[in-house]
Amino acid sequence: MEYVKKTAKEITTHAIKVIERIDEEQVSKMIDTIVNSDSVFIVGTGRSELVGKMFAMRLMHLGFTVYVVGDVTTPAIRETDSLIAISGSGETKTVTLAAKTAKEANAKVIGITGNIESTLAKNLDVIIHIDSKTKEPWKHYTSNVLKGHYDDLTPMGTLFEDSTHLFLDGLIAEFMARLGKKEIDLKRRHATIE
16 A cells, blocks of 8 residues: 555645646636537547546536547537647647647647647647656656656656546536536436446
8 A cells, every 4th residue: 555645645746736837828718618619529549538538528417519539429520619639748649630630620729738849739729738747758857856756656647647637627627616517417417328
């Protein structure tokens, strides 16, 4: 249990610090973009996709029309829609291609990334910077180790993915407050075939 407790504490402490540094103006733009979209599309790969799917489910519970890119029932994206693209590195090919395609369709593109100078960042209307280690090694490894950031306890994209997950769950609470929704409202849209 020593490593479980230590790692959970480090991840949550890191996530709180990262979330506090996110540009509030960009968060407001993200909220407005989602509210004003006919449909919201979400794309990610691997664990980022799983985080995106959790957010998609909660948006659906709130009454938004949501699609996960790659599902067989996902329609074409239109100019009245938005895409949320999640990639820690900002270089994941399927994610950057989806963002480019959405831009070409004149849809709004929201990016959640750890790399604001990435290929993904070039196609974004809204950028949520999750300043965390991704699957790429720390850029300045030695200085990060001196700060207490160790790869062994949080391998590859763990810090980015967990921080993104907590940010998006917090965003659901923000939507609930703004839309005047309670848990019972979300429960009405919860799956009944499980």
